[in-house]
Amino acid sequence: MKQDSRLARMIHVLIHMALLGGRETSETIAKMLNTNPVVVRRTMGALKRKGVVGSEGGRGGGWALLRPLDQLTVLDVQRALxxxxxxxxGVSEDHPTCPxxxxxxxxxxxxFEQAERTLLREFAxxxxxxxxxxxxxxxPGSPIQTAHGDHHA
Amino acid sequence: MKQDSRLARMIHVLIHMALLGGRETSETIAKMLNTNPVVVRRTMGALKRKGVVGSEGGRGGGWALLRPLDQLTVLDVQRALxxxxxxxxGVSEDHPTCPxxxxxxxxxxxxFEQAERTLLREFAxxxxxxxxxxxxxxxPGSPIQTAHGDHHA
DNA sequence: GAAGTGCGTAACATTAATTGTTACGCTAAG
DNA sequence: CTTAGCGTAACAATTAATGTTACGCACTTC
Structure with missing residues (x-):
């Protein structure tokens, strides 16, 4: 399958929005994500429904964060999506009555439920x-960071 | 995407093979899995490479378990596959240099690495x-079993 | 109030991964 | 030497995510 990268993309964008501070249009965000404004509206629409961001139409409109970053967890974003x-x-359904x-x-x-519990705890x-x-x-200037640098395992 | 059910299917089949005790052909197994002998050969081939099962060609041939069920874990099967x-x-790769x-x-x-550690521990x-x-x-005769009956959470 | 900017959404195309299917080669038993 | 069975390549079918086009609606500005 093609991997679902909406969570990663939304986290990416939300942080940029916080750093920029103002209101961003779907087109601006689409450039950040190297994609299309429609894709942005689709995905941001889900965040809007859960009160993570708000949107305004018309001139000067766009998307804005409704909460500061320290009151937003990855779990919040995941749940919104x-x-x-x-x-x-990935179960099998070949003989549903076979014991x-x-x-x-x-x-x-x-x-998998156990693993999911771990994942959600991490997200939260x-x-x-x-x-x-x-x-x-x-x-630039800092040493290269790997993806495995800071677990609390 | 279409879910990968090879692990579930192989566990299903390996148990049946153990219960039957003998050698099963790809066609027999295909019927258990409600699929095609070729699909069976593809997937069982992976288990063979890791020494979980063996295969014999020619008349009277087929697949046989090489280990008893109590010496086979879900992790063994997963790793074979x-x-x-x-x-x-599910990361994003829109601007690979963006911090x-x-x-x-x-x-x-x-x-996800944390969750995977949990999952592999469960599998093992x-x-x-x-x-x-x-x-x-x-x-038949027993009360209905849900999928959530026996965790050790 | 007319035009432009921007969100909202439906419909369709593209891409990728799993699974299903057909065809053919090779091996071992009888 | 015929039959049963694995091994594998090649291609079709199915499904999910993403990309794209088109059009409608709301709000701002002149």
């Missing part, structure tokens, strides 16, 4: 302000 | 023999 499960188990198939599926679903702990601070350290 | 990550973060994008991606990758703890026992309880 999708209420359902983040991880899904073996059902037991296999149930086992996998259980394992990740404030966008923290990510923004991390970005400041990764500027 | 795919050496890489089970969970992937904000990189920080956002890194944060997500970190969170799940023996196929345990799943097989669970299937025995889910037979």
């Amino acid at each position: 999708d209420d359902g499960q983040v991880l899904t188990a 073996v198939e059902r037991a296999a599926n149930a086992a996998l679903v259980g394992a 702990d990740l404030r966008l302000s923290t990510i923004a601070e991390g970005a400041m350290k990764d500027l | 795919d050496d890489g990550q089970v969970l992937t973060a 904000v994008e990189r920080a956002a991606n890194a944060a997500l990758v970190g969170a 703890d799940l023996r196929l023999s345990t799943i097989a026992e669970g299937a025995m309880k889910d037979l």
Whole structure:
């Protein structure tokens, strides 16, 4: 499949919006995301419904953050984009009445539910302000940052 | 996307093979999975390369388990099917040099790595023999089993 | 109040991954 | 040497995410 990158993109954009401070049009945001204004409206529309951003039409309009970054977690953004499960188990549906198939599926679903709990806990702990601070350290002149630098494992 | 159900299918099949005890042809297995012998060969081929099953050509040939179910974990099967990550973060690649994008991606990758660690731990703890026992309880006459019955959360 | 700017959304095209299908080669048993 | 069965390449079908075009509606400004 083609990977779903909406969460990453929205986090990216929301931080930029906070840094810029004002109102951004779908076209401006589309350039940040190297895409199309329609895609931006689609995705930002979901954030609007959950009160993360607001939009204004007409001249001078655009999108604006409704909360400061330190009151926004990755979980908030994820939940705005999708209420359902983040991880899904990839079960089989070849013989839905077969006890073996059902037991296999149930086992996998259980394992993924555990993993999802971990993921959501991580998401809830990740404030966008923290990510923004991390970005400041990764500027020309600083040593290269890997993606694995700061776990709290 | 279409979900990858190879893991669920292989667990399903391996348990059936153990219960049947002998050698099964790709065609027999295909019927269990409600699919095609070629699909079976493709997927079982991966298990063969990792020593989980063996295959024999010619008359009387087919596939056979090389290990008892209590010495096979879901993790073994997953690893046979795919050496890489089970969970992937869905990062954005719109402006690879943008520090904000990189920080956002890194944060997500970190969170998914945590979740993957949980998932692999669950997989490692799940023996196929345990799943097989669970299937025995889910037979006509028994009360209906939900998919959420037996976590150790 | 007319025009321009910008969001909202439907409809369709594109891209990618999984799965299904057909065809053919090779091996081992009988 | 015929049959049963695996091994694999090649192609079609299905599905999900993303990209794109087109058009409607609201608000601002002149």
